[in-house]
């Protein structure tokens with residue numbers, strides 16, 4: 001190898017090393033890293049596939065988004081179901097789905113045709129399955145407050161910052 005070639009090679013190695021160092025430094029000093037999608041499910045594959053089938057048949061996505069998807073032809077301002085299991089318990093969701101009049105559990109601000117329908121007519125095993133699945137739809141801790149804010153604002157139409165502590 002000639003002297004000049006050695007120099008070029010060394011130059012490349014140095015540039016690479018500096019690049020790697022800068023990159024590492026940036027990574028370790030980044031306060032707002034890309035944390036990715038905050039939603040996850042704790043359901044088994046079996047529960048997930050059965051529940052998703054039911055959710056498809058019952059058109060829950062006409063009003064709710066789930067895994068970020070909903071029916072784009074509908075515009076009901078309902079809370080998203082993503083992360084709902086970090087806000088509501090399985091028992092609460094089961095009772096809500098089983099209520100002949102869901103707005104006695106969760107008041108609605110919407111016109112009757114947009115309100116959460118009663119699913120009390122469903123077989124008990126279907127309501128249990130939905131409750132089990134929805135209760136396992138969790139949100140990462142770093143996004144929980146944001147998820148609560150979005151839910152509150154959808155449910156009430158009010159600003160989360162102006163909320164009454166007793167609500």
Ligand code: HEC
Pocket residue numbers: 055058059060061062063064076077078079081084088093096103106107108109110113114115116117119130134151155
């Ligand atoms: C016609 C629109 C509509 C359909 C269809 C619908 N929902 Fe809802 N849902 C709502 C609305 C609106 C709310 C908020 C309460 C209200 O205003 O009635 C709600 C509330 C909920 C909540 C409570 C959310 C919270 O923030 O605590 C859950 C859970 C839920 N729905 C699950 C479902 C499931 C599961 C299905 C399908 C089986 C479904 N919904 C179908 C409109 C709908």
